[in-house]
Amino acid sequence: MGLTLKAHGKINLTLDVLSRRPDGYHEVEMIMQGIELHDTLQIEALPGEIILTASGLPVGCDENNLIIKAARLLQQFSGTGWGARIHLHKEIPVAAGLAGGSTDAAATLVGLNELWQLGLTQEQLSELAVKLGADVPFCLRGGTAIARGIGEKLIQLPPAPKFGVILVKPSFGVSTAEVYQGLNLNNLGRRPDLAAMVEALQTGSLAAVSEQLANVLESVTLRLYPELQEIKETLARAGCRGVLMSGSGPTIFGLTEDAAAAAVLARQLTLPGCQVVATAIF
Ligand SMILES: C[C@](O)(CO)[C@H](O)COP(=O)(O)OP(=O)(O)OC[C@H]1O[C@@H](n2ccc(N)nc2=O)[C@H](O)[C@@H]1O
Numbered sequence: 001m002g003l004t005l006k007a008h009g010k011i012n013l014t015l016d017v018l019s020r021r022p023d024g025y026h027e028v029e030m031i032m033q034g035i036e037l038h039d040t041l042q043i044e045a046l047p048g049e050i051i052l053t054a055s056g057l058p059v060g061c062d063e064n065n066l067i068i069k070a071a072r073l074l075q076q077f078s079g080t081g082w083g084a085r086i087h088l089h090k091e092i093p094v095a096a097g098l099a100g101g102s103t104d105a106a107a108t109l110v111g112l113n114e115l116w117q118l119g120l121t122q123e124q125l126s127e128l129a130v131k132l133g134a135d136v137p138f139c140l141r142g143g144t145a146i147a148r149g150i151g152e153k154l155i156q157l158p159p160a161p162k163f164g165v166i167l168v169k170p171s172f173g174v175s176t177a178e179v180y181q182g183l184n185l186n187n188l189g190r191r192p193d194l195a196a197m198v199e200a201l202q203t204g205s206l207a208a209v210s211e212q213l214a215n216v217l218e219s220v221t222l223r224l225y226p227e228l229q230e231i232k233e234t235l236a237r238a239g240c241r242g243v244l245m246s247g248s249g250p251t252i253f254g255l256t257e258d259a260a261a262a263a264v265l266a267r268q269l270t271l272p273g274c275q276v277v278a279t280a281i282f
């Protein structure tokens with residue numbers, strides 16, 4: 001008996017950094033949004049060992065993969081004798097700011113909790129999730145949420161309007177740690193207005209949501225990679241209403257009225273060396 005799970009990526013509609021903590025992490029305040037684009041995990045329980053294989057976009061299957069880390073953490077926490085055979089089909093660009101690894105880890109926790117019949121609550125899973133990464137607790141639930149703390153304190157919001165989303169991932173990846181380290185907390189650029197974005201989402205207006213998009217991590221990543229500014233301008237010229245970098249980058253996303261509009265627009269874009277994906281708010 002096995003399970004097939006969809007592990008959805010995310011974008012950040014707003015991202016603000018409030019302070020640096022003594023442990024090097026940062027207190028954030030952001031609105032996280034799940035997207036249709038997803039990886040697929042096929043999981044089967046078997047005694048003892050954890051075996052991971054992968055297809056689709058290239059990704060390592062060794063002990064550094066967050067799927068293995070999530071499975072081992074759950075084995076240790078529960079003391080179970082079970083193991084698993086897991087196949088990952090990777091479609092979310094890697095090291096992109098789209099929580100690709102985090103969402104695989106979250107799906108692993110959910111899938112193994114069920115297959116191993118551990119009966120852990122959502123809260124217990126969330127406590128394990130944050131040990132794997134700041135984005136993993138959000139990925140357990142998905143949808144639309146305000147995230148605070150290091151990203152693990154979540155307030156679920158009503159589902160967002162189903163806008164289309166175009167993702168543009170340049171050929172390089174970025175290190176999230178480096179981006180946070182590069183922040184000058186006294187010079188963050190334009191900061192988001194959380195309450196205004198929550199209100200904009202309630203109106204359902206693409207124009208209102210687009211106006212409130214803001215991510216202070218752009219102050220670091222766009223300085224390191226000026227070509228990202230050009231990608232933003234290309235997306236805006238092509239007709240995307242709102243354009244922003246997701247997470248620590250380097251993926252730039254653009255919003256359209258719906259998924260069909262995103263697909264049409266994505267086909268018209270010429271961005272050599274970039275992965276361009278048309279998807280939608282999930
Ligand atoms: C940029 C975002 O993706 C926005 O959703 C997240 O804040 C980062 O989430 P993530 O990649 O799951 O983060 P982790 O894997 O836990 O942390 C990677 C590194 O990012 C930095 N980090 C992460 C989250 C946070 N609130 N403050 C930080 O300073 C830390 O240096 C950490 O070593």
Ligand SMILES: Nc1ncnc2c1ncn2[C@@H]1O[C@H](COP(=O)(O)OP(=O)(O)OP(=O)(O)O)[C@@H](O)[C@H]1O
Pocket residue numbers: 059060064065066067093094095096097098099100101102104105133135176247248249
């Ligand atoms: N299952 C996985 N899928 C993708 N990357 C993984 C996975 N497990 C470990 N990694 C490693 O994690 C690193 C970050 O990749 P990931 O795709 O999670 O980044 P990200 O989209 O920037 O994440 P976030 O938005 O949470 O910061 C990569 O260097 C990759 O090798």
